[in-house]
Amino acid sequence: MQGQAYIGRFAPSPSGPLHFGSLIAALGSYLRARSQQGKWLVRIEDIDPPREVAGASTLILSTLEAYGLYWDDTELYQSTRLNVYEAKLQQLLADEQAYFCQCTRKQIQAMPDSYDGRCARLHPPLTHGAIRIKNTAAIAQFHDQLMGNVSVDKAFAEEDFIIKRRDGLYAYQLAVVMDDAFQGITEVVRGSDLLTSSARQISLFQQFHAPVPEWLHLPLACDAPGHKLSKQNHAQAIDNKAPQQSIQAALGFLGQAKVDIDAPEIMLKQAVEQFDLAAIPQQQEILL
Numbered sequence: 001m002q003g004q005a006y007i008g009r010f011a012p013s014p015s016g017p018l019h020f021g022s023l024i025a026a027l028g029s030y031l032r033a034r035s036q037q038g039k040w041l042v043r044i045e046d047i048d049p050p051r052e053v054a055g056a057s058t059l060i061l062s063t064l065e066a067y068g069l070y071w072d073d074t075e076l077y078q079s080t081r082l083n084v085y086e087a088k089l090q091q092l093l094a095d096e097q098a099y100f101c102q103c104t105r106k107q108i109q110a111m112p113d114s115y116d117g118r119c120a121r122l123h124p125p126l127t128h129g130a131i132r133i134k135n136t137a138a139i140a141q142f143h144d145q146l147m148g149n150v151s152v153d154k155a156f157a158e159e160d161f162i163i164k165r166r167d168g169l170y171a172y173q174l175a176v177v178m179d180d181a182f183q184g185i186t187e188v189v190r191g192s193d194l195l196t197s198s199a200r201q202i203s204l205f206q207q208f209h210a211p212v213p214e215w216l217h218l219p220l221a222c223d224a225p226g227h228k229l230s231k232q233n234h235a236q237a238i239d240n241k242a243p244q245q246s247i248q249a250a251l252g253f254l255g256q257a258k259v260d261i262d263a264p265e266i267m268l269k270q271a272v273e274q275f276d277l278a279a280i281p282q283q284q285e286i287l288l
């Protein structure tokens with residue numbers, strides 16, 4: 001990282017208010033960035049309208065502010081980037097680095113390991129359907145700043161995965177990689193539920209000839225063994241009016257020393273000064 005300014009990010013999807021699990025990701029990425037005198041950006045991942053909740057983006061941003069988690073630059077909304085994603089897809093199709101696939105869920109389930117690439121071999125090629133990347137830069141192992149060497153299933157890593165869905169929505173992997181590259185992100189800090197996604201994203205960075213960021217996967221907050229907090233299982237929203245307790249609890253979860261109870265900005269300032277990467281506990285159990 002020497003000679004290169006640190007740029008980190010927090011990238012929530014507006015599918016509900018922030019809960020304790022998302023606070024961990026926000027705070028962890030914030031502390032890491034600020035302790036490196038780096039930038040901390042916020043990106044709203046709003047490219048899945050059916051899963052979005054009206055007003056959630058505004059609520060997320062006001063919660064970050066209430067917690068003293070001020071970001072640099074203007075927040076980026078993925079919904080403003082659809083033309084860029086589409087142009088990239090068209091270029092990948094033209095370069096035969098991607099192809100259409102019309103396989104049904106049933107056909108895919110009948111394949112032995114993962115998707116077998118059969119639609120790539122059709123002549124003439126299909127002209128509509130889902131779009132898959134021709135995965136020529138697959139990686140099954142990568143370095144995590146906290147977990148060390150991480151391995152994912154080889155068949156999973158090598159799969160020609162979907163970069164545009166059959167329903168016309170841009171796939172998470174494509175949008176995230178294009179935006180991390182666009183924003184110059186040097187390190188991705190997020191929950192370890194995205195560990196396998198990281199392997200796929202590294203292969204896309206490589207295939208796009210974009211610099212690959214570093215990775216740091218934080219442990220996940222669970223409300224029961226093996227049951228992570230998420231918007232999908234209706235984790236409770238964190239309280240905008242009493243951020244001090246949640247900040248202290250999140251610091252404790254991340255293995256960080258307590259700070260003096262004060263205004264959130266002052267608590268965070270102390271937390272940045274005290275930040276100790278090595279004290280963050282590792283995820284013991286991989287939750288996928």
Ligand SMILES: [Zn+2]
Nearest residue numbers: 101102103119
């Ligand atoms: Zn297919």
